Each structure stands twice: as structure tokens, then as C-alpha cells.
Amino acid sequence: MKITLAQLNYHTGNFELNTQKIIEAINNAKSEQADLIVFSELSVCGYPPRDFLEFHDFINLCLKNVNIIAEQCVGVAAIIGSPTVNPQIEGKDLFNSAYFLADGKVQQIIHKTLLPNYDVFDEYRYFEPNRVFEIVNYKGKKLAITICEDLWNLNANPMYIQCPMDELIKQQPDCIINIAASPFSKVQINTRLEVLKTNAIKYNLPLFYVNHIGAQTQLIFDGGSCVLNSNGDTVKQLRHFEEDTIMVELDAINSMGIILQNKENEIINYQNIEQALVLGIKEYFRKQGFKKAILGLSGGVDSALVVYLAAKALGAENVMAVMLPSQYSSDHSVSDSEKLVENLGVKYDLISIEKTFDALQNTLNKQFENTEFGIAEENMQSRSRAIILMALANKFGYILLNTSNKSELAVGYGTLYGDMCGGISVIGDLYKTEVYALCDYINRNKEIIPKNILTKAPSAELRPNQKDSDSLPDYEVLDAILFHYIEERKGPQEIITLGFDEALVLRTLKMVNTNEWKRLQAPPVLRVSSKSFGQGRRMPLVAKYLG
């Protein structure tokens, strides 16, 4: 049996586009004499549809499009993902389903059993879990069809009381098919491969895995669909960060050449992170119908990295970089920025904020009488920059890119409505130390980001001779504490036990918790770690714990 894996880029709610893509792939598969073509989870409507699932109209459109697609399945079968209406009165109204289509009709519907409801996932919000386990029989083969999380209950502390493959294996399937929507993170490529290997080996079956590719705001789907033999070795690998399609003969899998042995892992590296962020920017613009980005260049490393990524994602000709100096800006900030934009070939403008800042100070002269220059004045500068950038964005149709990094978002070292503005936060899931590391990777062959930007001490330049290190601990130490608190969810005592200074740990955790209000109004963050700020981390705002 020839099985085609179709790793495509869907647009949530864009039924016309998604259906057209799926039908085109079905027709190609037919002409290549495939027996079956497999698409990823919720391919009909895109993933994640979120609360659109609560609209009958949206569900009806899903079902209508499933039928349109089914009609094309003559001479080739297909597996597509779509929500299904639960016919039972009790329980939630929907299932998350895989539709098996053949002979122009829906032949069988398999529902998802394990519904992820952690981090960025909310599937139990919408779906009832499956309780009936059925194999699909097709052309003499038995297919165990599973949906994403269904294969993810194998660790030492399983999150679910049931394991769907333990049920399906009783019916002696010939292979496992998993249709997925598994978003990228620095560690996810390896974790995912581990899970797939473990399943192939445990059930001694070849495994076909089809993932999404593309991005939906924060979530970046890296693709990387693959075929494993029953030893857990990778025998086919689809591309990462691009659409891709391959056809594989089921009976040939166990005699095929091995790409990656079941003991090896894929390489984690900054190349992946760079590709993920570039895709994330590109998709945010394309899926909303925008082309051009604007951002403020400070002369620092964060905005330097973002302008590089934006130029790569959108084309240098679509990026407008603006330097907005004040009386506190150092000369090297301007000269470093000029060198950077020259290297990248992006457009560049220099607009002083001095007039605006002066007017504001003048306006508030009476109210601020006898007060000292402080946070209010620093924020006024940062917000003057934002207002100018947003004015240019509004006038000329740019989207403002946010340049905050994860370390500053964590401790609140940024100005709300100032440098925290933007449509999308490009590097808000990279700690400052990772920002430097990614820049080093980008400069590996030649100096694209001027060396001086990477070597000078970080500064917000909002008062004379200011340095980040005046208010924050060394980023090496800060980032380590933040990682243990945010990604690892360790408590203060656990972190102190690792060898960090007690006062510093308590101060850092308090900063993280008391700045929740700022992050709540931050732009969506392109997610590249296992725990990013945004919909995957839901904290109370007025709480008192460690605050």
C-alpha cells in the first residue's frame, strides 16, 4: 500500500484555501498512484481554531468542506482532520476527529482520545474524549489511526489514565498513523522523535507521522513529518519549516535505508531557532495580508537581531528601521545602527525624540515641579519613540515589530506602551544570553551584526551613562534563575539549593510575579521554548505568592 504524507500550511478558518490545498494534494497523490494520502490534525479548519469551535456556523463549514473533499477521494483514500459533532446528548458537543475518506464518501471517523489541556493547549475546552477504539481496514491492511497527543502517554508520570494504542494493538494493526499539530520549541524536535520512536518500538509497528507546518501567531509548526520502521529508526524525513510531501510503500518500510537510528537524536541548534522565528514573522504578516514592517533601532543587540530576522522573513525592501536618539543616546548607538542597516540593506531613518520629549516635559512642568528625574521621565522617552513609530506604522501601513527579550519581559525591565509596543514580539521567548548566542550563530561566517553591538554593555540609554547592570544582575545569573522558575517551575528554596544567592533569587521571583500586569498587555510572543509568556503561561495578576 502506497501512503502519501502531506505536510501543508493551513490558514485557520480559511476553508476555501485549505480545501483547495487538500484537493490539489489528493489529485497529485492520485496521479502518482498512491493508495492513501494523510493530512495533519484539523487540517480542514486549521490549528488551533480556538473559540471559533463554539460557533455552529464554523462547525457546519468544517463538515461541508469534509464532504467536498470526500467527493474527490475516488481512486485514492484520504485521512483528514476535522471537528465532528458528538451525537450523544451527554458530554461536550464535539470530537476532534480523523476522517477516513474513500470511494467518494466518509467511510469511518476516528476520534481523539487524549486531549492536551496544558501550556498552550485547550482541547478539553471544546472536545469530548473518545471512548471507542476502532481500526480502519483498507485494501487488506489494518490502520491504527491516532491523533497527536494519543501517542504521548508513555512517560513515567502519564497525564492520562488511558493509552489508546494499548487498546488498538489488540486488533493487530499493520501500522500506526498519527496526524498531528505539534508546535516547535527548542526541545520539541527531540522530545517528539523520542515519543515516536518509543511507540514504534513498543508496538513493533511502522509509524507514519504527519505534522502541520506554518505558524498561527505565537505557535510555530515546524513540520518534520516522518516515517519510522518498527525498530523506531527514521526511514523518511520531511522537511522542517517548509511544506513537503512524500509517498512511501508500507510493505517496504522495514527494508528501507535508515536516516536516523533509534538511538540518535536530531540536532538542536540555533539554525532551528532562526528558521522558526523567520517563519513566525513571515506567517504573521502573510496570514493577515501585511507586507511591511517597521521597528526602532536602539543600537543594542535586541533590535539588531530583530531587524536581521525581519529582513530575512519579509525581504530587506519591506523593512523600515528607525533610529530615535535622544540627548542620552551615545554616538556609537547611531553609528553601530548605520553599519547594521547597511549590512542588511534595509531602509533607514533617523528621527530625534528631543522635540517630543521637551514638549512633554514642558506640558507637565507645573505638575512635575520639584520632583526628580526618574522612571516617569525615562518612560516618557520610551513612549515618545513608540508614538512616533506607531504614527509611521499607521500612516504608511507598517506593522511595528516588538524587540523585547524574555529576560526583560520576565522582570519587567521595559516600558509598557513604550518599547513593549508592537504587533508581534519576535524574540520575547529568547533570554538575553540566547539573544547573544543567536547573533553569534548569525555572524558565524561573516560579520552581519556589527561586533561592537555584541560586545558593548547593554543599556536602555534613558539617562546619562545608564547600564542594564545598574538595575539587574548579570544576565548569565539572571537567565539561569529565570529558567529554573519559568521553564522548570521550581520554587524559591529549590533554586537557592542549586547554589544561587538567596536574596537575588527572592528578588528575581518577586520581579517576575509583580510584573504580570505588564506582560498581560504585551504583544503575542513567537514561542520557541517549552514555556513562553502568553497563552501558555497563565498567572493570576493580583496574587500575593512570592510577590
Next chain:
Amino acid sequence: MKITLAQLNYHTGNFELNTQKIIEAINNAKSEQADLIVFSELSVCGYPPRDFLEFHDFINLCLKNVNIIAEQCVGVAAIIGSPTVNPQIEGKDLFNSAYFLADGKVQQIIHKTLLPNYDVFDEYRYFEPNRVFEIVNYKGKKLAITICEDLWNLNANPMYIQCPMDELIKQQPDCIINIAASPFSKVQINTRLEVLKTNAIKYNLPLFYVNHIGAQTQLIFDGGSCVLNSNGDTVKQLRHFEEDTIMVELDAINSMGIILQNKENEIINYQNIEQALVLGIKEYFRKQGFKKAILGLSGGVDSALVVYLAAKALGAENVMAVMLPSQYSSDHSVSDSEKLVENLGVKYDLISIEKTFDALQNTLNKQFENTEFGIAEENMQSRSRAIILMALANKFGYILLNTSNKSELAVGYGTLYGDMCGGISVIGDLYKTEVYALCDYINRNKEIIPKNILTKAPSAELRPNQKDSDSLPDYEVLDAILFHYIEERKGPQEIITLGFDEALVLRTLKMVNTNEWKRLQAPPVLRVSSKSFGQGRRMPLVAKYLG
């Protein structure tokens, strides 16, 4: 058996405070010779703890405090709410539990079966559902202890496949006890009472209901704990929007006087909405340790309502109102605002934005050459106001109150980083027509909000002679369409069928969907409807459905 209901205001994560409150109530109950005192859901840690539940340290603090409280339960028993660690390897790591404490120890732990995971609720994110049904035997009585949602599976299309009271009733309990954390909405007081009545009648048992009071950012808990006899009549009613405690003799319930017959409903009215919003503001400030608010007065109805509510919540002496006129502001805007602040006794300042706006226009002179006055210039004015208000807030320790209403948030009729700024959105869950209705209620006895503010045509005053009606349909029609789409989740065809103009419906729904990016960066909204913007409505940002 004498049962005391303790309706208290907890602070999430503030274990010291919560435990102290609980122990104080236990000691009072003891001195009044109560047999049992009942606290609300997750009383030990506050509700909702959200992702703090993922920290071992947080859970350990919960368990430590449960034991401290248990030690006080000598001579009186208590039911408190706390997370519990799931001893099984399979399934999620926690239960949401009711602890039965007596003789200085934890005697029994009852877990929640039905875990709400819709709208603002995320309980399946953290908790494993209960599967074992146990009655608590105490002093010759059998208590059916349930937790909030456990009683909510009675409608025609139940969300869960199980009904915990159907299991517990088999053990012939003498009463139902429900510990809850049920947030306020305009319709919730009645819906909740219906659910309680239906349970009392169905199981023919008296029912003790203990709810939270207080607010946690968006969520406002209105209390309203009560005791129902086995006919579903209300025989005791605790206060709404205040802490309250009462003691009731279980055996006397069915002979007690009836406050509200099982066929009556509580009255829904603007008094409730006003009290809810006042509590929401008060709690947002108190729980973060702030006292003083600032807001911009435009001369319009939205900011007029917010300054009234703020003065009521925080005291007039803690509210600073600032009028920020431009060349486009009408004279009546200033005079109406002056009359309003005089009526309320709040402090008032008048700061022109003209200098700032001029400086910005000057600064962008070259870039904006040969372009027409438009959205960019309008937004520059709105953002100039925000920057000045935030400067005052930062300098003097105010929190900026946001004054956007639900109609503008829905269609994106507001400036991000401009009038959309603020720590908390006070009336972001009231449609414009509801804003007027609440003002009319406030003015029922005397004119507090000047009549001219309520009768003039709404305008943003960002260009000469601008009116809301230039860009938006009449609010009566707009709000009705928005209600059907947002609260009722009707599709375009369903709304058109109700008699609305097709083009207007499509245009409105498109505005709602394409402005998701603005709402994502809006402040948290005090929730008073069944579907508020914020954590209860989760929409994809780059989707194409109706966009």
C-alpha cells in the same frame, strides 16, 4: 447539627492572610457552638490560583496550611477547599478537593468530579476528575459534599457524562453541601439559584451553598451564599458583594420561614452591576497595594461613568481626573467635565495636549509631507493623552483606569497605546447602550452625571465635528448584533435571519474578528456578562473566518 457558612474574601497565594481569616472564623464558630463551619472552594489558596498550581512549592504551602487549620478544628469541624496531590501515577497530579477537618486532623478528602473548562475556567488544565463517591458521616448526619460545578450537570444538554449527586444520593445523605467559586455576571445570580433549586428539589434535600466574595482581577465573586430547604425555597441568604457569615440548624431548615420561593428569581438590575464594578475596582487596587487612580476625562459618557465608579470604590480623595483638550475639543467637553468632578468631589486638572501634538507633527513633518490628516494624526492625539496620563501615574503612583466600553473594544474603535491604555478596564464588558442605562440608574434620584453628557452625540473629538455615527452604526443596532455574535455565538446567517441588514452584519462581524490583535493588548476587563473579552474568549489572531 449547627452549620455555619463562612463567605470570606481570600487573596490568591496569600496563605498567611487566608489561613488567619479561616482560623478566626473557626474560633468564632466554636464560640457560637456551631458543629461545622463551611468555607468556599480552594479557600486555602484563593481562587483561581491558575498556573501557580504547577509549582510544587505552592502545593506544599497549601498542604501545610491545611494542617495548620486542621489543628484548630477541635470542638468544631470544618470544610475547607485546597488542591490535593493525586496519589496515583496515572492521570493529572492534582485534585481540587474539599477537606473535612475534625478532632484536630484531616478526616476525609472529597474531590471535585466535574471540572469546568469553558469560558474563564481552566480546571482540567490542573486537576484530575474524581471517580470515587463518598459521603461524610458526622455526628449522626450524612453529608453529601460537592464542589461548585459538581451540581451543574442538570440541563438538557449536559456537558459531562456523569452526575456526582446521582452517585451520592444512593448513600442517602441528609443534606447537600456545595463549596463554590462562582463568579458574578448579569445573569449568573439567577442561573445559579435555578441550579441550586433544581438540585434541592431533585434530591429532596436541604442544600448549603458557600460562595467566594471578592475579586481577582477580571473575575468578580459576588457571594450570595444561601441555604435552601428540600423544596428548593431559599430560607437563608447571605449578603452579595460583602463578607458574611451565618449559622443554621440543619434539622430546623424545613420548618424555617421562606425568603424566596422556589418559583421566584432574584432581581437582576443595574444595582448589581454597579456593586460588582465598584468591588472589582476596589479589589484590584487593594490586592496590589495601590490606593490612587488617575483617568482622562473626555467629556463623554464612558469616562464620566468610570470616574463615578472609581470615586465610589476608592474614595473621591483618591481619584485624579484629567481633562486633556486639543484644538478639536468642544467647549462643552470641558464644562461638562468640570460639572461632573464638582458633583463627585474628585481632584481635577486640565492639561492641553496641543504642545505635544504639535511637537510630534513637527518631528514627522518630513516623513508626512504631502499626506492627508487621517488615522495616524488621530491616533497621535489619543497617544499624546495616554503618555501624559502615564507620566502622571508613574510620577505620583496612580494606576491609570481604562474607559473603553465593550462596543468599541468589539469593533476596534479605539487607539491601541492611546485610549486603550490602563491597568484595568472598568466598563469594557458593558455595551455602549448599557453604559447609558447604568448612568441613568446612577442618576435615578439626582443628577450626578450631568445630563448634557448623556444627551449629546458620542464623539472621539479627534478631528473637527467628528461623531461616532460617522464610522459606526447606531449603538442600538450595533450592540444587538454584537450581543448575538459575542454572547450568543450566532453565525452571520443566523443574525441576518433575526432581521438585521446583511451588509451591516457582515461588516460588523468582520470588524470584531479583524480587531483581535488590539484586544489582545487591552487591559483586563472587569467581567459582568456571560462572555467578556479577555481570558473567557480565546480567538485566533491571524485567522480568516469572517475576517
